[in-house]
Amino acid sequence: MTLVILEAALHDKIWGGTALKDFHFPIKGDHVGEAWAIAAHKNGESIIKDGPFAGQTLTQLWQDNPNLFGGHEANEAFPLLIKILDAHQDLSIQVHPNDTQSREKYGKTECWYILDATPNAKIYYGHYAQSRDELKAMVEKEDWDHMLRTVPVKKGDFFYVPAGTFHALGAGIVALETQQSSDTTYRFYDFDRVDATTGQKRDLQIADALDVTTVPHHDPVLKQTTTIVDQTIVTRLVTSVKFTVEKLSVRGLSMFNLAHHYELFTVIDGAGRVNETAVKKGDSFILFDDEAISYALDGDMTIIKSFVTKDDNPDQRF
Structure with missing residues (x-):
């Protein structure tokens, strides 16, 4: 055998931190967000x-x-990608396409095993819109308080995130992510953060995100x-x-x-x-x-x- x-x-991210050093990764900065542990993708090997x-x-x-x-x-292409993520801050509110919708070889269905979580940590998982028109109206108004569905998490929890699911890891979470080998993400909202390197807000892909989001949301x-x-x-x-x-x-x-x-x-x-x-x-x-x-x-x-x-x-x- x-x-x-x-x-x-290893990948630096605007929302990353230093928690991945606990997994013996050679962390050199203070914004390391992702360790692509088993990866055969052009964006990480x-x-x-x-x-x-x-x-x-x-x-x-x-x-x-x-x-x-x-x-x-x-x-x-090699079909799977395994990551360990350090969400020192909230990730962007995002959604991934399925195989048919993706511009890559695969869509991006994924799942999270929560490795660690601070008290009161939460994920963003699904939305409250009942129709695509309602979802679009909420996004246009930036009515995040009424649209975003949050779920409290603790160490040992597990979540399945099929393509089309409105989602994000919240601050204070370390998670192992098993996913299809894709790096396609459509962002709805990024908390108006500015990238320290570029001095600009990160791009949003609202039209694409609206097209691929499952409405209404149902927990598997x-x-x-x-x-x-x-x-x-x-x-x-x-x-x-x-x-x-x-x-x-x-x-x-x-x-x-x-x-x-x-x-x-x-x-x-x-x-x-x-x-x-x-x-x-x-x-x-x-x-x-x-x-x-x-x-x-x-x-x-x-x-x-x-x-x-x-x-x-x-x-x-x-």
Whole structure:
């Protein structure tokens, strides 16, 4: 079984801070907002740390070794992107397009696992408009108090954010984001902030955002399940059309079988071993089924795992 550990691409953001240093990322500034932990996108690339593929980007590995991933078309893009976000301030109120609406290869359906949150932290999640005309009128009037729906959050919460959902992380939240590999965001509102570098407000894409927002908003109902594998509690957080996400609470030696050609992992707390390889909080890695399908997790750690959802199991979707 091949295992590759990845080095994240770090991105400064107007709303970022320094919380990502707690995940052992080499933070050099005080506005680091995103660590693209598992990324094969033109706007951010993970680098393989060691082993026979050391120094390669994930895109290179994907393009040059399609057999590792179970095979794919020559022009097909790596489908998922895993980030850790530090929302030191509120993110912009935004929405993402679906596959049909996107100008990229994919739309942007995503989800958040809340890694940390200050007291009274909240997310912006959905809106109160009942029609597109009402939504447009609220945006034009900047009637954010009546339009923005907020939800209080705490460490350990999980939210599924399908394309078309009006949303933003609020200040004081650190989250792991699992998403389609897209960087397309349409902003409704950015709290009138001015970028210190440019001296200008960030661009808004209100017309595009209105076109792709789901109206009215409905919270998805998730079919979450919990199982025990040896010394690990496995919580399936979501199974959607685009991806499946699980939380693995490892408290000792546990044996697993890789059910897909490749699966993505990020250690969000603690430390341990994957087979004979040591991993710690902040490490992200990919396992491949090229030599064997079984692998061992050991230690005291919590991991978020994701993979592309199989089309042959629609009954497990929310």
